[in-house]
Amino acid sequence: MSEIKAFETLRDQYREMGLSTDLMDADADFTIFRLADAFGDRLPFVSPVHRLNFFVFLFVKQGKGRYTIDEHTFPLEPGTVYFTNPGHLRSYVWENTDEVYLITLGESFLKENVNADVFEEFPFLLSETFPGRVLPSDAFLGIERIYEQIYDEYTQRSLFRMRIIAALFVALLLKLKEYFWLDYNPIYEGNRSSLIVKNFKRQLEHHYRQLGEGRASQVFRVQDYADAQYLHPNYLSTVIKSKTGRSISAWIADKTVSESKSLLQNTNLSVKEIAYRLGFSETAHFSNFFKKHAKLSPAAYRMDKTAVGS
Structure with missing residues (x-):
């Protein structure tokens, strides 16, 4: 080919x-x-x-x-x-x-x-x-x-x-x-079938699965997602926002929180290791980010989930 x-x-x-x-x-x-x-x-x-x-x-x-x-x-x-x-x-x-x-x-x-x-x-x-x-x-x-x-x-x-x-x-x-x-109105035109949106979501899911499993060491930025579809990053951002009603940064933040919760609940990785795996250079930055979105600190979230499961 x-x-x-x-x-x-x-x-x-x-x-x-x-x-x-x-x-x-x-x-x-x-x-x-x-x-x-x-x-x-x-x-x-x-x-x-x-x-x-x-x-x-x-x-x-x-x-x-x-x-x-x-x-x-x-x-x-x-x-x-x-x-x-x-x-x-x-x-x-x-x-x-x-x-x-x-x-x-x-x-x-x-x-x-x-x-x-x-x-x-x-x-x-x-x-x-x-x-x-x-x-x-x-x-x-x-x-x-x-x-x-x-x-x-x-x-x-x-x-x-x-x-x-x-x-x-x-x-x-x-x-x-x-x-x-x-x-x-682009938001009504195939939100679920839009090729650009579909490819972005698929890549986002795949990349965070690799990060969670330790098979990727570098967290993707908007430019990386745009390069994968041969698009200008501003154009990709505009398409995602127009067709889903949410920005790329919001999609990435949600995925980071979701993967963080999974790693806290299902692995023995330390909070520092999880932070590093998901692209945070400082544990404190990760903790602040997680608390902002999950309303609990990473340690408190892990303790709460452990108590529920025991």
Whole structure:
């Protein structure tokens, strides 16, 4: 089985696949271009399976192909609009790219140029499902006018280019919200089936089981959980909070308390050993943390459970 690669930018991905990157800024967190300029005569084109750590918006005025997200395949045909967010397994096939525009951007662009609370204003950006939608011609025309303006600004490289692009992109997001996700709320979209949430919970459980058994020596931080899914840590935090109503730190704290209770009740490890095993450099820090969450000191909790069991 070939290695599944993860890419931080579209430029990195296209370089890996041998496609043209001449129209992409080397250091930009935002790109827009016509696929025909990148693919040229290399059609039909079949991409390898990959992961992208950025957002992708695609607008098909005239083109044909298909794309696969996490094993679900959807057609690409005239009038199609679709987007994907970071972390998913992705591949695609293009047979025709006559009039197809692609926008890519990172989370930092959204928060710096759109809104620091962008996921509250546009919660559909956290959507876990990506069936491209074929819009009526008049609706597609309204979106086309905006992305063509964005393209013009991107290629003209004026002094205020990114500020103008950001304003136009907000207009584009509002159009997409109007046509696709007017009533969307991520907390109701498959809390139990969300792939990102599911993977995070599975990894959290597995990691704390290893810590409890002494088979892991380093406690994972948010960055570690994000790296496991090829996501930016801020994005993972936002998804977990939006879809479960609780922060990652709350999930980790609860799991630490749960594992602490298990070790106090079911092993002869000292409080100091348990503290060290769960990532506390000082026993006093562990004791304060445990008492805050369990309302008893570790020693008192162990004594209470021992008395109950005797």
